Amino acid sequence: MKGVSIIIPTYNRAEFVKEALQSVIEQDYPGLIEIIVSDDGSTDETLSVASSFGNKVKILRKPEDCKSQGASGARNRGILRSTQPYICFLDSDDFYLPGHLHKMILAIETDPGLDFALCNSLVMLQVEQNNKFKRWTKINIEPRDIFNLAISTFHFAHTNGFIFKKKVFEKVGLFNENYKNAEDTDMWMRINENFKGIHADHYGTVTRLHNQHRLTDISKHYLLQIHYDVFRKAIRRYKNKSLNDKYRLRKLWLLCFKYKISQWPGFIKIYKIISEHNTKESILAADDSSWKSLEYYIDSQ
Numbered sequence: 001m002k003g004v005s006i007i008i009p010t011y012n013r014a015e016f017v018k019e020a021l022q023s024v025i026e027q028d029y030p031g032l033i034e035i036i037v038s039d040d041g042s043t044d045e046t047l048s049v050a051s052s053f054g055n056k057v058k059i060l061r062k063p064e065d066c067k068s069q070g071a072s073g074a075r076n077r078g079i080l081r082s083t084q085p086y087i088c089f090l091d092s093d094d095f096y097l098p099g100h101l102h103k104m105i106l107a108i109e110t111d112p113g114l115d116f117a118l119c120n121s122l123v124m125l126q127v128e129q130n131n132k133f134k135r136w137t138k139i140n141i142e143p144r145d146i147f148n149l150a151i152s153t154f155h156f157a158h159t160n161g162f163i164f165k166k167k168v169f170e171k172v173g174l175f176n177e178n179y180k181n182a183e184d185t186d187m188w189m190r191i192n193e194n195f196k197g198i199h200a201d202h203y204g205t206v207t208r209l210h211n212q213h214r215l216t217d218i219s220k221h222y223l224l225q226i227h228y229d230v231f232r233k234a235i236r237r238y239k240n241k242s243l244n245d246k247y248r249l250r251k252l253w254l255l256c257f258k259y260k261i262s263q264w265p266g267f268i269k270i271y272k273i274i275s276e277h278n279t280k281e282s283i284l285a286a287d288d289s290s291w292k293s294l295e296y297y298i299d300s301q
Helices: 017-025 046-051 071-081 100-108 143-147 167-172 183-192 220-240 246-261 265-283 294-299
Strands: 004-010 033-039 057-060 086-089 116-127 130-135 162-165 197-208
Touching (some): 004 017, 017 033, 033 071, 046 057, 100 197, 116 294, 130 294, 183 220, 197 294
Parallel strands (some): 004 033, 004 086, 033 057, 116 197
Antiparallel strands (some): 086 162, 116 130
């Protein structure tokens, strides 16, 4: 079977990176797995932990002359150094579930016309030494969700849950390093404009919820500004490429309108209140009955 490069961007993740790497090494995929840890200038023991895996892991240190910082640059350095025909991403504080890579390869190879696949994802919260899990991916996946990643719906396209043919990045280019957030949204839309994909209906990745600094931590105001810019550029590409999808164009204009008015002072306050409420009530509520054991989700597949 064809080889796959797993790109793991990281910055000061000594506490978590071992579990991320172990989850890749323990995959049952019979093909070659190239693991690339792309460091963004860690000052803790992250690289020591990664180095303990020996030649199973390739480590890319951040160039001394590189002044920018963020997930985009770290992922891009990994893409450029990858050698396998398939590419996956995994954040260094998250992990893969058993059997994930094999299922992803089987999904993307069901049709030679497919160039990417994405699976279902879980979120994990540790409560009093016990891990609880919740489905992150929306329940009802429709064909137009795959045709319009990051446009038709939220909670579907997760960076950890993708597999791509390497030629995808040779066509659309790398992540935009000027974006400190929404760089993935920008990428998925650019890919959708050129390639077709499929939904692999299995739980393959877990995102860990914690309070440590993330590579994409930014202010709410900048978050709104950058999303507006991303969707505006998508509209320009739509026109330049003469795409013919009225649903896509309508959704892009609605998203532009949403993020434009959300930048008005009064709306920013409302946005912050809603965002904080959703974080506390919908995600971090440890007594929420929707949190289950990992076995609950694995056994349901």
